[in-house]
Amino acid sequence: MRSFYAGRRVLVTGHTGFKGSWLTLWLRALGARVTGISLPPERGTSPFRSLGLAGMVDSRFVDITDAARLRRAVAAARPEIVFHLAAQSLVRRSYREPERTFETNVMGTLHVARAAAAAGARVVLCATTDKCYDRPESGRAFVETDPLGGHDPYSASKACSEIAAASVRDSFLRGTRTSLSTLRAGNVIGGADWAEDRLLPDCARAFAAGRPAVIRNARSIRPWQHVLDPLAGYLWLAARQWRDPALAGAWNFGPDPRSGDLTALDVARRAASRWGAGATVVVRPAKHAPPEAPVLRLNPAKARRGLGWRTMHSPAEAVDMTIDWYRAAPRGGREGAAAALLQIDAHVSRARARRAAWAAA
Secondary structure: OHHHHOOOEEEEEOOOOHHHHHHHHHHHHOOOEEEEEEOOOOOOOOHHHHOOOOOOOEEEEOOOOOHHHHHHHHHHHOOOEEEEOOOOOOHHHHHHOHHHHHHHHHHHHHHHHHHHHHOOOOEEEEEOOHHHEOOHHHOOEEOOOOOEOOOOHHHHHHHHHHHHHHHHHHHOOOOOOOEEEEEEEOOEEOOOOOOOOOHHHHHHHHHHHOOOEEEOOOOOEOOOEEOHHHHHHHHHHHHHHHHOHHHOOEEEEOOOHHHOOOEHHHHHHHHHHHHOOOOOEEEOOOOOOOOOOOEOEEOOHHHHHHHOOOOOOOHHHHHHHHHHHHHHOOOOHHHHHHHHHHHHHHHHHHHHHOOOHHHHO
16 A cells, blocks of 8 residues: 555544544555644543654644634645544543534534545545444444444434435535545554543553553443554555545444454453453443443445455454553653554554455555
C-alpha cells in the first residue's frame, strides 16, 4: 500500500481519537500527506499525544457539527481520500448526552460526507460500529444486509449515521467522481486508548496503580480485534475503491468466527496474566447500569471474499499486543509512537507471511 498512499492527500476526521490516531500514524509511515480534523485532544492522556502525533500532522480543530466551518476546513485540505472516524463513541456517555451523541454521529456524518464530495474527494469511508444492527440480543453474527437499529442512544445514532451515509451516496454522489462506503468494525482494542468505561484501558489504569480491575459485565461477548486489523481493511478498501467505485457500500470488519468467543472476563484475565505480578481482576456488577447487549458478533465474509481481508491476530493475541503497548510506553509520546510503529511493522510482516492481499500489493 506504500506505493498507493505515498504523497496522497488524506483527510482523517477524529484524528485525535483512538482509531484515528493509529490510522494517522500508519498513514504517515506510508508517506501520505495527512490532514486531521477533530476536536482538540481531551485533557489528560490522549491517544493523539500517546502516539506522539503532535507536530507531525496538519491539525484543524473543528467541530463536525459546524457545517460551515467544516466545509471550509475540508476544502482547504483538498483531500483525495477521506476517512471519517470522528464520533461520540462511548455507550454510557450516550445515555448522559443523547442529544450531543445524535448531533455528532448523524449530522456530523452528513456534514463530512457532503463536504468531502464538494471538495472533490474520490473515496470517502465512514466508520460506524458493529452495534448498528437491530436485535443484538439474538446473538447471531450479523451480515451487512441485516436490519439496522439500536436501543441505546449510541447504537441508534450509529444506525442513523449508516442511513444518512447511504442517502448521501444514493441521492448526491450517483454519477459523480466520489464513492462512499461505511465501515462496521467490532470491538477494537489496542494501546494508547485511555477512554472512560472501556475494558482494557480500565484494566491498564488499575494494574498500573496496583488496584484490581473491576469488571461490570463479566459474561458479555464481543468481536474483539486489534486496532491494526480493521485499519488494514480500511486502508485496503480505500485503495481498491479508488480503482473500482463499484465496491462502495457497507463492510463488516471483525475477527474470524472460528477464533471463538471471549467474554469480558476472559479478556480481563488474559490482560492480567500478560501484565504479570500484582495484576488482579474482580467482578462487580454495576447497580442501575444502563442496559447493554450481552452478545455481539459480526460476519466478515464479505470482506474476505471481496477484499481478501482477514484478521492477522486472534482475540487473545490482540489482548497481548494491547497490554504490551501499555507496559512498553506508559508515558506515551516518542515511546508510544515507537512501540506502535514496531507493532505496525510486525503486523505487516505477519500479513506478508500469510500472503494477505493488502500486504502483497
